[in-house]
Amino acid sequence: MSVNNEYKTIAIISNIEQFKYLVSNEMIKTHHNIHYICLTPSVEYEISKMDVQWSSAEDLFDMAEFMRIASEGFESCEKIAADIDSALDEYFNAICTQGFFSSINFVFYIKTFFDSILYKLYLLKSILDELVPSKIICFIEPEEREFYNHNFEIGDIIPKILQILKNRYKYELITYKINELKEDSRKEPYVNNRWESIKQSIIFMLKNKIEVSVQDHDVNLRNVGIVMVGVLKKIVLYTKYRLNKNPKLCTIVIGRNNTLARILLYVSGWGKIGGTVKSIARIVDNCKVIPTEIENSTLPAKFGITKRTLKDFWKKLSSSQSFKNYFYSGEVDFSSVISPYLEKYICSIFPTCVVAGGKIERELSGYKASVYITPTIDTTYEIAAVLACKRLGIKVCSVQHGSMGYFKTPIIKYMDYIGTDYTFTYGSGVADFFLQEFKDNSMVDIAVPIPVGNPILKELFVKCRRKPLRSNKLRRQALYVDTHFISNLFYFGWNCYPNIWYSRLQRRLVDVFKGFQNIKLYIKPYPSQLIENPLIKYINDNDINNVIFLPHNVDMVEFIDMTDLFIIDFPTTSLLKMVCSRKPIIAYYNPDYFKLSLEARKLLEKRAELCNTEDGYFTTIEKYCKDLDWSESENPDDEFLFRYGICGENIDTEKMVVDRLADTIINQGVSR
Known part of the structure; x- marks a missing residue:
């Protein structure tokens, strides 16, 4: 919506409570003719139903260019990470050179805070350039x-940036704070209460007679007996490891599980041939x-680390002009905004x-291990474990x-490939992709990808x-799997859609199915959504009764x-699970935000209806809705799955891991 010239006061809001606060009698007397800027899908949807002047922030901002x-x-x-390590080495007795720390392993941390601030800076500059307000109202959230493993206050980034931009754009800045911190705001404010969610999930699965597999972190189980079966299986498996211990084979240690990286399933073959497998996941998790x-x-003392020396080091580093130069966007210096997060890092x-x-x-040191196998390394303690292994000579x-x-997926370089010697991939296509991506890398060593x-x-x-x-000529049940929204603490790397644009895309999807009452659309929400999705409200407001939400915390x-x-x-990830079936698939991606490789696109087109335009996406959905037959394919094309998911139809991952451990990793059969 375009701005009315009479509206020279803008209010930047992210939830409906902020809007209600500003339309209270007291605030109306204070502020007249406010133009509201909606930052989130929930407030954009709610305010669109009201007779006020408003704009979506994304309508004033080129999100594709920022991405x-x-x-x-x-x-x-x-x-930035390399410069920090160089300074740490100089100040703390070569601590990084000796392998006790590496900021390269924390690039994800640096990038997340850098991007969270830069995103809001670009967004606010676009709003100011477009609307030229004389007064701005914002909120400390x-x-x-x-x-x-640390807590961070992140609700004041927008006010801080607006304070920096004041001199350039010449406006009056008014800041309000209206809420107290909610207990659940640290992690997942927009998912259900844990136990209430479990109850709802169990009821849904019992009604629909769904069998639920046991996984390490699943809590939505039909009954306690299933849990006990899973526990007993693992006890038996562990007992086999101990009984079959063979001193001629080395010990491997494993970390925690993550998504499809169920580590015990990868290394089970090592125990079967007499090797020893020990988990250090609990050690790492409990290392507080x-x-x-x-x-x-004594270890910090060895390097001269104290509270005082840390503060002195940070003062010296943060005052360095060469370091400050990293935190400019055009002529805008945002070092003061990122400084608290970097200070906490140091x-x-x-x-x-x-x-x-x-x-x-x-x-x-008492394990005498040769290999440490772990999924993505993205916590302080996991990084500490990797560095400890490297010092002990454990691959x-x-x-x-x-x-x-x-x-x-550029972030994967810093989470899977830097600081490690090897990485197990799902398929040869993954290994080939990353070998090509990293071929020109010169700053740090990169892990060797091994498809298993x-x-x-x-x-x-x-x-x-x-x-x-x-x-399926009678029944019609479609399953839609969505993705995450951009939260207030977020990194960018071809990994998301604009929030409001994506919310509107979802509303358009359910509108299509509203016209086909003989079809049920099941929606599997993203497991951990940190931004409120107004889709349920939209469905209720529009009396769409053939759309059903599934439990968010049950695997699709x-x-x-x-x-x-x-x-x-x-x-x-959900696509890899879908292509394991014989069922028809409609897959859409927006090429402005998701960069599918050429090879993958060609292979996926053989297996799924692949769309890269909105009109093509919805035309395809309507075509299927009008069709009378959603039968499974007798011989679906599996090239995509074999290249990027399971290595091939007859591949035994358990055996491949054993072979690679024995021939490649332990004996260094692959040159680095």
Whole structure:
């Protein structure tokens, strides 16, 4: 909506409570003719129903251009990390050179805060350039997030940036704070209460007779007996490891599970041939460092780390002009906004990682391990464990944890490939993709990708293909799997859609199905949504009664049997599960925000209805809705699945991992 020239006061709002506050009698007397700028889908949807002047922030901002700039910005964060390490080495007795710390492993941390601020800076500058307000109203939000095992206040970034821009744009800035911090605001404010959600999930599955598989982190189980079966299976498996212990074979240690990276399934073959497998996940998870340990431990003292020296170091680093130069956008210096997060990194996360690494190293030294296998490394303690392994001469192998390797995912370099020696990938296509992506890398060593398949996907593939073909000429049930919104603490790297644009896309989807009452659309929400999605309100407001929301915290594979047609609009991990079946798939991606590789596109087009325009996407959906037959394919094209998911129809991941451990990793059969 275009701005009315009479509206020279703008209010930047992210929730309906802020809007209600500004339309109270007292505020109306204070502020006249406000033009509202909606930052989130929920407030955009609610305010669109009201007779006020408003704009979506995204309508004033070129999100595609920002995505391109931010997605190409990893190298600058890598340089920031390298400069920090160089300064740490100089100040703290070569601590990085000796392997006790590495900021390169924390590029994800740096990039997340860098992008969270830069995104809001670009957004606000676009709004100011377009509307030229004389007065701006904004809010300090009571939002706290846990990140890298530390808590961060992030609700004041917009007011801080607006304060910086005041001199340039000449406006009056008014800031309000209306809420107290909610207890659940650190993690998942827009998912159901945990136990209430579990109850709802169980009721849904019992009603629909859905069998639920046991996974390490699943809590939505039909009954306690299923849980006990899973526990007993693992006890038996662990007992086999102990009984079959063979001193001639080395010990491998494993980390936690993550998404499709169920580590025990990868290494089960090692125990069967007499090797020893030990999990250090509990050691890493329980390695909590308290502030007094930083002051009193011998390891920090060895490097001269104290509260005072950390503060002195930060003061010196942050005052350096060469360091400040990283935090300019055009002529705007945003170093003061990012400074608290970098200071916490130096004064808390850095010493925590050092102390934790020392504790983990002491535990590991008695294991006499040769290999450490772990999924994505994205917490302070996991990084500490990797550094400890490197100091002990233990090779580190990461495990691909979700879909990647068929679309650009630059962050994976810093989470799977840097700081590790090898990485197990699902398919040769993934390995080839990253070898090409990293061929010109010169700053740091990159892990060698080794394709071994994925046991969960392989099990799903076999299960789906053994079932008899089903011709669905009467029943119509489509399953739509959505993706995440951009939260207030977020990095950019071809990894998301604009929030309001995406919310509107979803509303358009349910509008299509409203016209086909003989079809049920099941929506599988993203497991951990940090931004409120107004889709349920939209469905209720428009009396759409053939759309059903599934439990957010149950894996979509549990609904495969009840599904006749898959729909996905951000084709990542869930797509790999879909292609294991014989069922028809409609996959959409917006090429401005999702960079599918040419090879993957050609292979996926053989298996799915692949669309890269909105009109093409909805035309395809309508075509299927009008069709009378959603039958399964007798011989679906599996090239995409084999290249990026399971390595091939006859590949045994358990055996491949054993072979690679024995021949490649332990004996260094692959040259680095």
